[in-house]
Amino acid sequence: MNSYGNTMPKSxxxxxxxxVPLLIERVARLTEKERLFKLSANGRAFTFDPGQFFMxxxxxYGEAPFSIASGSGKAAEADxxxxxxxxxxxxxxxxxxxxxxxxxxxxxxxxxxGFDVNxxxxxxxxxxxxxxxxxxGIGIVPMRGLIKTILGDRxxxxxxxxxxxFKDPEGILFAGEMEDWKASGMAALLTVDKPAPGLSPLKGxxxxxxxxxxxxxxxxxNPSKTVAVIIGPPVMYRFAIKSLWDKxxxxxxxxxxxxRRMKCGVGKCGHCQIGGIYACxxxxxxxxxxxxxxxxxx
Amino acid sequence: xxDKYLKKEALEKxxxxxxxxxxxxxxxxxxxxxxxxxxxEKAADITHDYVLARNSYKEFxxxxxxxxxxxxxxxxxIGLTGKEVAPKETVIFGARPCExxxxxxxxxxxxxDFIDEFYTKREDRTIVMTVACTTGDEACFCxxxxxxxxxxxxxxxxxxETADNxxxxxxxxxxxxxxxxxxxxxxxxxxxxxxxxxxxxxxxxGIDLAKITGRLKNTGHYDEPVWAELTRKCIGCGACTxxxxxxxxxxxxxxxxxxxxxxxxxxxxxxxxxxxxHASGHNPRDTQFKRWRNRFMCKFSIYPDKFASKGxxxxxxxxxxCPVRLDITEVMEELSK
Numbered sequence: 001m002n003s004y005g006n007t008m009p010k011s012x013x014x015x016x017x018x019x020v021p022l023l024i025e026r027v028a029r030l031t032e033k034e035r036l037f038k039l040s041a042n043g044r045a046f047t048f049d050p051g052q053f054f055m056x057x058x059x060x061y062g063e064a065p066f067s068i069a070s071g072s073g074k075a076a077e078a079d080x081x082x083x084x085x086x087x088x089x090x091x092x093x094x095x096x097x098x099x100x101x102x103x104x105x106x107x108x109x110x111x112x113x114g115f116d117v118n119x120x121x122x123x124x125x126x127x128x129x130x131x132x133x134x135x136x137g138i139g140i141v142p143m144r145g146l147i148k149t150i151l152g153d154r155x156x157x158x159x160x161x162x163x164x165x166f167k168d169p170e171g172i173l174f175a176g177e178m179e180d181w182k183a184s185g186m187a188a189l190l191t192v193d194k195p196a197p198g199l200s201p202l203k204g205x206x207x208x209x210x211x212x213x214x215x216x217x218x219x220x221x222n223p224s225k226t227v228a229v230i231i232g233p234p235v236m237y238r239f240a241i242k243s244l245w246d247k248x249x250x251x252x253x254x255x256x257x258x259x260r261r262m263k264c265g266v267g268k269c270g271h272c273q274i275g276g277i278y279a280c281x282x283x284x285x286x287x288x289x290x291x292x293x294x295x296x297x298x
Numbered sequence: 299x300x301d302k303y304l305k306k307e308a309l310e311k312x313x314x315x316x317x318x319x320x321x322x323x324x325x326x327x328x329x330x331x332x333x334x335x336x337x338x339e340k341a342a343d344i345t346h347d348y349v350l351a352r353n354s355y356k357e358f359x360x361x362x363x364x365x366x367x368x369x370x371x372x373x374x375x376i377g378l379t380g381k382e383v384a385p386k387e388t389v390i391f392g393a394r395p396c397e398x399x400x401x402x403x404x405x406x407x408x409x410x411d412f413i414d415e416f417y418t419k420r421e422d423r424t425i426v427m428t429v430a431c432t433t434g435d436e437a438c439f440c441x442x443x444x445x446x447x448x449x450x451x452x453x454x455x456x457x458x459e460t461a462d463n464x465x466x467x468x469x470x471x472x473x474x475x476x477x478x479x480x481x482x483x484x485x486x487x488x489x490x491x492x493x494x495x496x497x498x499x500x501x502x503x504g505i506d507l508a509k510i511t512g513r514l515k516n517t518g519h520y521d522e523p524v525w526a527e528l529t530r531k532c533i534g535c536g537a538c539t540x541x542x543x544x545x546x547x548x549x550x551x552x553x554x555x556x557x558x559x560x561x562x563x564x565x566x567x568x569x570x571x572x573x574x575x576h577a578s579g580h581n582p583r584d585t586q587f588k589r590w591r592n593r594f595m596c597k598f599s600i601y602p603d604k605f606a607s608k609g610x611x612x613x614x615x616x617x618x619x620c621p622v623r624l625d626i627t628e629v630m631e632e633l634s635k
Binding site for chain 1 (some may be wrong): 366367369375376378380382407408410411412413414415416517520521546547548549550551552554555556557559561563566568573574575576577578580582583588592595596599600603604
């Protein structure tokens with residue numbers, strides 16, 4: 001029997017359905033809807049790949065999957081802490097938003113197959129290549145983990161370009177960090193769908209306007225050297241893929257992270273099933289070439 | 299192990315012996331005019347004249363609701379305690395040979411990657427005592443999916459009714475042999491009793507499983523109008539998934555209040571529109587025919603390909619329970635073309 005109060009258990013949990021309590025070290029308010037929670041590992045060794053996710057929740061409110069916003073490898077925090085970015089959309093996430101520094105968030109994981117930047121899975125093969133990151137909205141959160149991981153080992157990669165878009169200037173995430181990323185050797189192109197929502201203080205938006213896919217045609221890409229990564233809302237994928245095909249990027253060089261409803265996280269409950277694939281275990285990161293037998297994936 | 303013989307009157311002794319050793323005896327019994335699997339305390343409660351119990355016995359191995367943890371607000375925050383399952387010996391008497399084949403399919407799902415101990419521990423303590431069918435109805439189609447009343451796969455103990463009001467007893471699995479030995483006092487030596495004739499459902503001529511699987515392998519079928527046309531009348535009630543002995547989908551929900559309650563695994567159904575609904579409002583399976591297609595593919599493509607097991611055992615429960623008479627065999631026939 002495992003009994004957890006507010007302290008970490010010494011032994012592992014016996015059931016893959018049993019979450020562990022992690023201390024919230026910091027809560028950063030990113031926008032009206034999104035907050036970044038830094039969780040202390042409390043001596044527990046969490047190792048993960050970018051693109052993997054945790055089931056996080058609060059007893060009494062339930063659990064939901066959240067992708068990891070932190071880098072791994074050389075970019076991992078020395079104390080094992082990591083960050084989850086949570087958008088307030090429902091009962092659980094609004095309850096999580098009421099939590100403060102020093103409170104507890106209950107997590108299970110990490111689960112799934114992430115971007116295997118250093119390893120030997122079919123998702124390796126990013127090293128030495130130019131990388132084009134395409135993120136839409138909250139898709140920047142798992143992308144941030146990948147970008148930080150890659151920037152942590154900058155010299156192993158070719159040219160890095162990030163194209164990212166948001167609905168409006170008020171919703172822009174990680175604008176400050178973006179300057180650091182640029183300074184570390186990554187080009188970044190930001191676009192918004194609508195320049196001025198209502199009484200925005202950012203009314204004087206001077207940047208690019210239009211959906212993410214409008215930026216791609218103007219990029220200079222060497223298709224044989226480039227790996228493209230797409231993370232965004234479901235509607236974005238088809239258009240982003242098409243514009244990458246126009247640039248002659250092969251299916252094998254396009255990586256995507258798919259969003260699905262998930263309940264168990266361990267390939268049992270059936271919610272994330274796409275054809276014969278359990279996205280929570282065999283995904284959520286796929287190569288486009290792997291999706292050819294899964295017509296309802298996108 | 300040589301075949302044994304069990305007198306119907308000896309069921310009373312068997313129930314008593316199982317209960318006194320701390321076990322639980324499940325058998326078909328009549329409740330509100332329906333034959334259902336339920337815990338029974340005396341042999342008189344067992345219904346013998348039935349085709350199949352309306353519910354599948356999977357609920358005794360994979361309960362409709364299962365507490366995985368309890369939580370309560372304590373002085374400094376919330377405490378959560380994992381629940382360990384410590385199942386009793388559970389005897390399922392009167393399972394049919396079709397549904398006996400389903401546990402290996404469920405086990406495949408619950409153990410293919412992570413091990414779900416809530417399932418495995420229960421299944422390890424379950425004894426399936428199958429009674430071969432001497433009766434059937436028009437919904438039965440086990441012979442069409444490669445099973446028959448003579449199939450012993452999945453049964454621990456396989457019984458055939460005899461003309462002299464008893465059963466010919468064959469212990470099939472190791473678990474079944476140990477069971478027959480443990481309760482040896484109840485069983486007699488077999489003395490040449492004549493078994494009753496089994497009911498063989500007629501094989502549906504238009505259905506070819508290999509053709510169905512082959513057609514589902516070619517992803518072109520996704521765009522075919524056949525799905526929407528055949529399944530238009532489905533109202534998405536999910537009854538088929540609840541009575542199905544191989545359907546395994548579940549939800550994880552916190553029940554109670556924010557102060558005290560349980561985290562539970564509850565049966566869910568891929569036929570519900572909320573099953574795949576994202577927080578953003580996007581739904582990958584946004585229409586009923588896509589959900590129906592998913593269930594059909596799960597039975598005839600995913601289970602056989604991914605888990606090398608049967609997704610459909612031909613028990614016909616989904617056909618009997620469907621409120622709009624959407625018959626899976628009609629779709630199977632269409633997909634066999």
